Structure formats: C-alpha cells, structure tokens
Amino acid sequence: MTSLYNDGSFGEDLRPVTCSDEDLEFAYLFEYEPPCSDFAAGDQDDPNLAPHKVLSPESEQPFSLEEVSRYSIKSCSPSFNEHSTEVLSAYDNQEARKFLDSTRPPGLAVSPRIKITPSHEHYNHGQDSLQNPHLNISPRPTLTVPGHDNLAYREPQCLSPASSNSSTSWHSESYSPWASPCVSPSSVQNPGDLCPRLQNIHTASPRTSPGTSPRTSLTDDSCVGHRSPSPRAGSRSTSPQGKRTYDMYRNPGLMPVHRSRSPSPHSAHEDHTIGAHYTHANLPDAMNGFGSGQPGLVPTKIVKTSTQVYTLCPETHVEGNYLMPCDQDLESKPAVEPFFVIPPMWSKPLVPNICSIPVASLPPLEWPIPNRTDQYELHIEVQPKPHHRAHYETEGSRGAVKAPMGGHPVVQLHGYRGKEQLGLQIFIGTADERILKPHAFYQVHRITGKTVTTTSYEKIINGTKVLEIPLEPKNNMKAIIDCAGILKLRNADIELRKGETDVGRKNTRVRLVFRVHIPQPGGQHVSLQVASHPIECSQRSAHELPMVEKQDMDSCSLLGGQQMILTGQNFSSDSKVIFTEKTQDGQQIWEMEATVDKDKSQPSMLFVEVPSYRDTSVCRPVKVNFYVINGKRKRSQPQHFTYTPLPSPSIKTEPIDEYEADHMGFAVPQILGLSPHSYYHNQRSILHSDNGLISSMAPCQRLSSSLPSQDVRFQQQSPAIIYSHAGKSLSGSPSLYQQTGGMMPDSHRSVLVHTGSPAQSVGPISAGQHPSIIQFSPTNHHLVRVGDPQPLPAPQPDTQQIIYCDGYSPQAAAAHSPTTPQAHVAVAQPLAYSTVIQQQSFVQKGQQKSQATPGTQQMEASGDGQRRVTVKEENLDQAYLDDVNEIIRKDLTGVHARGQT
DNA sequence: CTCAAAGATCCGCCACAAGCG
DNA sequence: GACGCTTGTGGCGGATCTTTG
Numbered sequence: 001m002t003s004l005y006n007d008g009s010f011g012e013d014l015r016p017v018t019c020s021d022e023d024l025e026f027a028y029l030f031e032y033e034p035p036c037s038d039f040a041a042g043d044q045d046d047p048n049l050a051p052h053k054v055l056s057p058e059s060e061q062p063f064s065l066e067e068v069s070r071y072s073i074k075s076c077s078p079s080f081n082e083h084s085t086e087v088l089s090a091y092d093n094q095e096a097r098k099f100l101d102s103t104r105p106p107g108l109a110v111s112p113r114i115k116i117t118p119s120h121e122h123y124n125h126g127q128d129s130l131q132n133p134h135l136n137i138s139p140r141p142t143l144t145v146p147g148h149d150n151l152a153y154r155e156p157q158c159l160s161p162a163s164s165n166s167s168t169s170w171h172s173e174s175y176s177p178w179a180s181p182c183v184s185p186s187s188v189q190n191p192g193d194l195c196p197r198l199q200n201i202h203t204a205s206p207r208t209s210p211g212t213s214p215r216t217s218l219t220d221d222s223c224v225g226h227r228s229p230s231p232r233a234g235s236r237s238t239s240p241q242g243k244r245t246y247d248m249y250r251n252p253g254l255m256p257v258h259r260s261r262s263p264s265p266h267s268a269h270e271d272h273t274i275g276a277h278y279t280h281a282n283l284p285d286a287m288n289g290f291g292s293g294q295p296g297l298v299p300t301k302i303v304k305t306s307t308q309v310y311t312l313c314p315e316t317h318v319e320g321n322y323l324m325p326c327d328q329d330l331e332s333k334p335a336v337e338p339f340f341v342i343p344p345m346w347s348k349p350l351v352p353n354i355c356s357i358p359v360a361s362l363p364p365l366e367w368p369i370p371n372r373t374d375q376y377e378l379h380i381e382v383q384p385k386p387h388h389r390a391h392y393e394t395e396g397s398r399g400a401v402k403a404p405m406g407g408h409p410v411v412q413l414h415g416y417r418g419k420e421q422l423g424l425q426i427f428i429g430t431a432d433e434r435i436l437k438p439h440a441f442y443q444v445h446r447i448t449g450k451t452v453t454t455t456s457y458e459k460i461i462n463g464t465k466v467l468e469i470p471l472e473p474k475n476n477m478k479a480i481i482d483c484a485g486i487l488k489l490r491n492a493d494i495e496l497r498k499g500e501t502d503v504g505r506k507n508t509r510v511r512l513v514f515r516v517h518i519p520q521p522g523g524q525h526v527s528l529q530v531a532s533h534p535i536e537c538s539q540r541s542a543h544e545l546p547m548v549e550k551q552d553m554d555s556c557s558l559l560g561g562q563q564m565i566l567t568g569q570n571f572s573s574d575s576k577v578i579f580t581e582k583t584q585d586g587q588q589i590w591e592m593e594a595t596v597d598k599d600k601s602q603p604s605m606l607f608v609e610v611p612s613y614r615d616t617s618v619c620r621p622v623k624v625n626f627y628v629i630n631g632k633r634k635r636s637q638p639q640h641f642t643y644t645p646l647p648s649p650s651i652k653t654e655p656i657d658e659y660e661a662d663h664m665g666f667a668v669p670q671i672l673g674l675s676p677h678s679y680y681h682n683q684r685s686i687l688h689s690d691n692g693l694i695s696s697m698a699p700c701q702r703l704s705s706s707l708p709s710q711d712v713r714f715q716q717q718s719p720a721i722i723y724s725h726a727g728k729s730l731s732g733s734p735s736l737y738q739q740t741g742g743m744m745p746d747s748h749r750s751v752l753v754h755t756g757s758p759a760q761s762v763g764p765i766s767a768g769q770h771p772s773i774i775q776f777s778p779t780n781h782h783l784v785r786v787g788d789p790q791p792l793p794a795p796q797p798d799t800q801q802i803i804y805c806d807g808y809s810p811q812a813a814a815a816h817s818p819t820t821p822q823a824h825v826a827v828a829q830p831l832a833y834s835t836v837i838q839q840q841s842f843v844q845k846g847q848q849k850s851q852a853t854p855g856t857q858q859m860e861a862s863g864d865g866q867r868r869v870t871v872k873e874e875n876l877d878q879a880y881l882d883d884v885n886e887i888i889r890k891d892l893t894g895v896h897a898r899g900q901t
Numbered sequence: 902c903t904c905a906a907a908g909a910t911c912c913g914c915c916a917c918a919a920g921c922g
Numbered sequence: 923g924a925c926g927c928t929t930g931t932g933g934c935g936g937a938t939c940t941t942t943g
Binding site for chain 1: 931933935942943
C-alpha cells in the first residue's frame with residue numbers, strides 16, 4: 001500500500017491517501033473544503049454565480065461529452081494558481097526534489113511527503129485520451145526530470161480568466177477525507193470488461209462518503225446483476241450511499257448506481273454537498289454549468305489514470321503549467337516520481353449556508369465553546385442512545401442516531417428571539433476525557449429518506465464533515481436530529497494521516513456535537529456548543545459490553561448499605577458490580593464486589609447494594625469507581641461514586657480539595673441539564689474553563705458577547721465566575737482542575753488545562769495580568785502556550801468576553817497542528833503566569849523527582865515569575881505522556897532557570 | 902507462532918414506498 | 923382510483939473474514 005499525503009502547509013487538509021500499488025500509478029489527490037460555486041456551475045438565482053463555461057482549450061467551446069470522456073484525469077482544482085497550488089514530489093527522490101526546487105514556479109511548494117509506487121497501466125481510456133491531440137493544450141516546451149521522466153506537473157490554465165480556475169479535462173471524482181482515501185485511478189480498469197453501459201458511467205469514488213455523494217445513475221439494469229452474486233442482487237440495496245461490496249471498491253466499475261424511485265426529500269441539495277460526482281453524461285454539463293445549476297458540483301480529486309509520461313512545464317508558472325503527456329516510454333523509466341497537485345482552500349461553501357457567517361469567522365471545531373451565555377443556551381433536550389453501530393462505507397447506512405426511548409435526539413436553542421433561522425451544526429466529536437474535538441475515526445453521516453423529517457446540508461469544515469440543519473423560530477428553535485448517522489472510517493486509513501496521533505483501535509466512543517452561531521448586531525456572533533453523552537459505536541460492544549447509563553445515586557456514607565439502581569444495557573444475571581479505588585498514580589488499592597439483587601435485576605436495570613468503604617474512619621469524601629462486568633473483559637466504563645464521611649463534630653475542615661471542587665463542578669452540569677452521573681459533564685466544565693482561557697486571549701477579536709457577571713446562572717456556568725468562587729488565586733487552588741480529573745475514569749487519560757495568574761484577582765481576567773494558556777492540542781497532543789505579552793484591554797466589570805483569535809483561518813484551525821496557524825497567538829512569554837496541567841492515567845513516573853506526592857509532579861516557584869506546574873499522572877499512555885512531559889520539561893526548565901536567577 | 906479481540910466486510914432479512922399493470 | 927405485485931431503498935442483525943496486539 002502506498003500512502004500519500006498532501007503537505008502540511010495545507011494544514012487541515014492532511015489527507016492520507018492509500019492506494020493499492022496495483023491501482024495507483026499516478027494520481028492527483030486532494031480534497032478541498034469547499035465549494036467552489038464558481039466552478040463549472042452556477043447559481044440560478046444569483047447572476048453572479050452564473051455557470052462558468054469551461055471551454056475546451058482547443059476549440060474554445062464548451063466541453064462535449066465526447067471530449068470530456070477522452071480525459072482521464074478525474075477532477076481538477078478550480079483554483080490552481082499561485083496562491084494555491086503545490087507540487088508534491090516523491091519523498092525519497094532528492095534528485096527530483098532538487099530539480100523541482102530549481103525549476104518550480106514561484107509559489108509552488110514541493111513537499112517531501114509523498115511516496116508512491118511506480119505507475120501501472122490502468123485506464124486505457126485515459127491513456128488514449130491523453131494521447132489525444134485535443135489534449136495537447138499547450139505546446140510549450142516540456143521539461144523532464146532526469147531519471148524521472150514521467151514526473152509531471154500540470155496546472156490547468158486553458159480557461160479564460162473568468163473561469164480560469166476551472167479545469168480542462170477532468171473527470172470529476174470525489175475524494176472524501178472520511179472516506180477511505182483509497183484512490184483507484186483504475187476506476188475502470190478495463191472498460192471493456194464491464195457492462196458496456198457502465199463504460200459511460202463515471203462512478204462515484206470507490207470510497208466516497210455515502211452521505212456526500214450524489215448518486216450515480218445507471219443506465220441499464222442489466223449491469224446490476226453483474227456485480228452482485230447475491231440471489232437478491234437486484235433487490236439488495238445498491239445505494240451508493242452505502243452498500244458497496246469490497247469488490248466494488250476493488251473495481252469501481254462495479255459500483256452500483258442510483259435509481260431511486262424515492263429521491264431524498266433533500267435531493268435538491270444533494271449536489272450542493274461535498275463530494276459531488278458526475279457521470280460521464282453529466283460531467284460536461286457540470287463542467288460547463290449547463291443544466292445543473294448546482295454550485296456544489298465540485299470535483300474533489302484528481303486522478304490521473306494513465307501511465308502516460310508527463311513533463312513539467314515550469315516556464316508557464318502560474319498561468320499555465322500543464323501536465324503534458326510525452327512520448328517517453330514509461331517502462332524504460334521505472335522510477336516514476338509523480339507529483340501531486342494540491343488544491344487551495346476554498347472558502348465558499350458547497351451548500352447553501354444556513355449559517356450565514358463565513359466559516360473563516362467561526363471558531364475551529366476543536367475549540368471549546370460554552371453551551372450557554374446569559375442570553376442563550378443550547379441544550380440537548382433528548383440525548384442519543386448510548387449505543388449506535390456506526391456503518392462503514394462498505395455497508396449500507398445504519399440509520400440515524402436514535403434516542404433511548406425511541407425517536408431521535410432533540411436540540412433546542414433557548415433564549416433566541418430573532419426572526420431568522422439559524423444553522424445548527426452537527427459533527428462527531430471525541431468522547432474521551434480530552435478536550436472535545438472532531439473525531440478522527442468517525443464522521444457524521446447525513447441520513448436522508450422517508451423517515452427523515454429534518455432538512456440537512458453537509459459541509460466540510462477543516463476536514464470534518466458537518467451537518468447543518470435549520471433552527472427555526474417557528475419550531476421554537478428546536479431541531480429533531482433524525483438525519484445524523486455515524487460513519488466509521490477505517491483505522492488504517494486515518495492512522496496513516498500525517499499528524500494523526502490517535503489510534504482507532506478501541507477508540508469507538510463518540511459524541512454528537514452541536515453548534516450554533518448566533519449573529520449579533522455589528523457583525524459579531526455568539527457561538528454555542530453542546531455535546532451529547534458518549535455513544536459507543538462498535539458492533540460488538542452493543543451486544544456484549546454492559547453500559548451504565550444512569551445511576552440513581554452517586555454518593556452515600558462510608559458505611560454503604562444503600563441500594564443503588566443502575567440503568568443501562570446488557571446487564572445479565574451474571575453481571576457483577578465492582579467498586580474500586582485507585583491512587584493518583586493509577587494503582588488499584590481497593591476492590592470490592594457489590595451485592596447485586598439478581599431477583600430484581602433486569603437486562604436494563606441492576607439493583608446494587610453499595611458496599612461499605614474499606615476504611616470507615618476517614619474523614620473526608622472518598623471518590624471511587626465502579627463498573628459492571630459481565631464476564632471476561634466485558635466490563636462497562638467506570639462510573640463514579642463518592643463515599644461521604646460520617647457526620648462527626650470531630651471532622652475537621654480540610655482545605656479546598658477535590659471534593660469541594662467536585663461539588664463545585666457538579667453544580668455546573670446540573671445547571672446545564674446534564675446528568676450528574678456522567679463523567680463527561682465534568683469535561684464540559686473543563687471546556688468552560690478553557691473558555692475562560694479563550695477569554696484571555698489577546699490580541700484577539702472580540703466576537704461576542706456581553707455577559708453580566710451578576711447573572712447567577714452564568715456564574716455557575718461561566719468559568720470566569722467559577723474561578724471567582726474558587727476564591728483567590730486560581731493556580732493556588734488547583735481544585736477546579738483536580739475535580740475534573742478526579743472524576744475521570746481510570747482507564748482514561750487526560751490532560752487538563754488551567755491557566756491563570758496566581759496574582760489574579762477573582763472574576764474576569766484583569767488587564768495587565770498576562771494570563772497564559774497552555775492549550776492542549778486536540779490533535780497532536782502538544783501544548784501550545786498562548787500568552788499575552790500585551791496587557792489585555794480591561795474588560796468591563798460586568799462583561800465576559802468570548803474571544804476568538806484574531807486572524808484565525810480555516811487553514812489554521814484545520815491544520816490540527818498546534819505549530820501552525822495559531823502561532824500568531826503563541827506569542828511572547830508572559831511576564832508572569834501560572835500553569836497547572838493535570839494529567840490522569842499516566843504511566844510514566846519519576847521524571848520529576850521533586851514530587852510532592854507519588855505520581856504527582858509539582859513545581860513551584862514564587863516571586864515575579866510566579867509559576868506553578870502541577871501534573872498528576874495516572875496511567876496515561878506513553879505516547880501521550882511523552883508529549884506532555886516534553887512540554888512540562890521545558891516548562892520546568894524555564895522555571896528552574898528563573899529560580900536560579 | 903498462536904490466540905483472542907477488534908476491525909472490516911459481507912450476507913440476508915424486513916419494512917416501506919414508489920412504479921406499474 | 924384502488925389494488926396487488928414488483929422493485930428499490932434504508933435499516934438493520936448477525937456472521938465471517940481479516941488484522942492486530
């Protein structure tokens with residue numbers, strides 16, 4: 001297998017491309033985020049978006065079907081230009097690189113990240129086309145790379161300036177990042193082998209995201225049986241949205257095509273979505289803007305499907321580099337070094353935006369955002385079921401996420417008084433204890449069909465598929481989420497992605513994340529986000545693993561004895577409930593099986609008698625975990641339970657500790673309407689804390705909103721106000737963070753982020769205090785300090801600012817790279833700051849010898865450079881740990897240095 | 902190398918709606 | 923237009939094969 005990546009310079013567009021060596025010979029691969037409404041299409045309602053004619057370079061007439069069909073390159077960027085084009089060269093071909101470096105046009109970067117296998121003959125069709133004199137668009141002198149004859153770079157330039165961003169001769173083919181990046185240039189390896197009718201069908205990408213691909217159309221039923229050995233071949237779902245056999249992937253020519261008699265009620269928008277596909281028949285129209293009126297018809301992948309030798313025409317630079325076929329014998333030049341042309345970022349959405357706010361103005365998906373302000377609240381009225389079997393692309397849809405009691409999740413925006421509808425964005429987020437971010441291995445999948453009542457649109461934001469559905473005042477700003485399924489991406493595909501550090505294995509829990517952006521006067525907007533409870537997406541776990549959804553109590557006295565009712569799934573008569581206690585470094589120090597009342601218990605309910613704690617003399621609350629286990633390795637996620645000390649006048653008051661913090665934390669989710677038993681609600685409070693961090697960012701753009709700190713509700717939710725409750729120095733009292741970590745499942749790892757100056761006073765961060773942020777990168781596990789070298793403008797005493805970084809761009813945000821885009825906010829060292837990083841589930845120990853407690857790293861320094869670093873470790877994965885420790889090491893080094901001075 | 906678990910794919914059924922006679 | 927049959931599609935449940943640790 002060969003893995004291709006586009007270059008990191010395109011940040012968020014890090015897409016792995018995995019091709020079988022047999023399939024891959026030369027491919028232009030990329031995905032672009034958007035839309036390109038001015039490409040080969042137009043908006044019938046908007047004269048400014050009138051279809052652009054894509055003219056044949058030869059005839060200067062719109063492409064004909066025949067002409068298009070002669071081209072083998074399957075799509076193109078509509079915007080190849082000096083701003084956007086990048087040439088990627090072979091990773092290990094220094095010679096080629098040097099050559100390219102010396103010859104490439106300005107503005108074209110050469111990436112060393114591509115590895116590719118030699119070319120193969122795949123697509124006679126394409127080869128013929130490339131040899132077609134009609135394609136000899138530019139008779140410019142060609143340039144060959146010594147020893148790499150079929151290196152090629154081509155920029156479509158054959159278009160008039162008005163449509164100069166359009167392609168010349170490409171078959172469009174979508175490439176979906178969530179879809180398997182397997183690119184099969186051999187879409188039709190041998191057209192003659194296929195159903196003759198299929199030769200004229202340009203199928204969807206073999207890995208096209210189901211929900212994103214407008215269905216291809218079959219011209220002849222006779223082809224159906226050809227591709228399915230099933231006795232019910234004709235009746236089996238042939239939806240390109242879903243059920244595809246593995247063979248179909250291997251041979252996309254066998255891809256089913258759509259002949260729906262019941263088009264989706266949203267089909268009018270289908271082609272506005274990403275990943276549009278074309279048939280040969282409709283491609284010319286699409287390219288020429290005829291007939292479609294579908295601004296979203298944007299090819300998202302270029303696949304050259306010929307072994308034709310190409311040469312670079314560098315002299316044309318921006319305006320006209322073509323991939324020129326030449327006559328050199330490929331076989332005599334085995335060292336094929338293909339180039340990959342990477343598209344630009346397009347900012348225009350493929351879909352008609354419900355949300356009118358430009359994507360570039362919106363916070364990245366991995367940014368934590370509160371679910372409420374004093375004015376608005378985004379709330380999940382009905383949570384999704386804790387299990388939902390995600391479907392692979394090879395499968396048919398497995399439907400929309402449902403609610404536990406039937407129906408579907410419901411989300412409502414409270415407090416909105418406007419008349420305009422808003423767009424509710426939905427994406428699949430992580431469900432571990434880290435900062436919520438888009439899940440690398442799952443994507444939201446738009447469900448359409450008769451059962452779906454909610455209109456939805458798809459878009460990609462920074463590589464994450466996002467559904468957008470309208471929130472309408474007439475519906476009381478409530479949306480029934482019956483259009484959101486979950487698509488599972490293959491682990492291998494995602495793990496190959498550059499910069500991806502997460503592993504897919506056992507990473508099967510997700511959350512539905514909902515966002516809304518509420519425009520404010522003056523062009524600002526308030527963004528709110530809420531995430532659902534975790535959803536387990538694996539097949540097996542749905543049948544085997546017990547899951548606790550609810551517990552009727554979360555604490556009792558040390559003596560135990562009380563009955564606790566657990567509600568959940570997959571309980572059995574053999575289910576046991578085990579209470580455990582672990583130290584901060586993850587060592588289990590207590591385990592006790594609770595008594596389960598088997599007579600009362602049901603598959604969805606367990607009646608448990610809470611065991612007494614091992615030491616009933618302790619005088620402080622003790623947090624433990626329990627889990628349900630059905631047998632070997634079939635245990636639920638750990639749940640949380642707190643033993644409270646027996647009332648005694650002799651109990652002395654302890655300093656602020658985890659327990660106190662926990663209770664503070666609990667107040668938050670309750671206010672938010674989340675289950676107090678869910679660990680994740682605590683994470684929400686983490687996020688809120690981060691929002692507090694965000695609020696400290698400067699120089700940033702204040703986007704919203706004025707929040708009276710006197711609002712009690714907001715005080716209970718706002719991190720800034722929570723801070724104020726904490727008393728004085730934030731860092732001096734890490735309880736806020738400990739509480740969060742303390743509630744985390746043992747099996748999880750976490751990195752919590754805290755910022756604040758010890759000198760900071762209560763309330764909103766004040767001017768001149770230079771708060772700093774160590775922000776855990778959602779993707780790469782790097783910590784990025786976001787400092788503020790400049791005194792912050794003093795916020796109004798009664799306001800809270802939600803600030804997004806100035807200069808934020810999709811590229812930056814999407815990069816999923818902490819080192820790129822936000823660099824402009826990672827500015828100079830703050831004059832004084834404090835950092836508290838708390839990790840749980842560490843495994844590495846002993847790096848810091850001056851730990852106050854086992855498994856805890858703590859470093860303090862006082863004085864002007866007041867800094868405090870507190871790290872707790874409990875069973876964190878090593879990889880995880882390494883990243884953090886590196887940051888800590890540097891941080892501590894700096895502290896030491898300061899201390900010495 | 903073996904094994905088990907998890908991932909990925911495949912198979913087939915059902916319900917329902919639309920097309921059609 | 924009603925009816926019944928056929929077909930297409932979505933939505934599963936479960937089995938099986940493959941990969942991974």
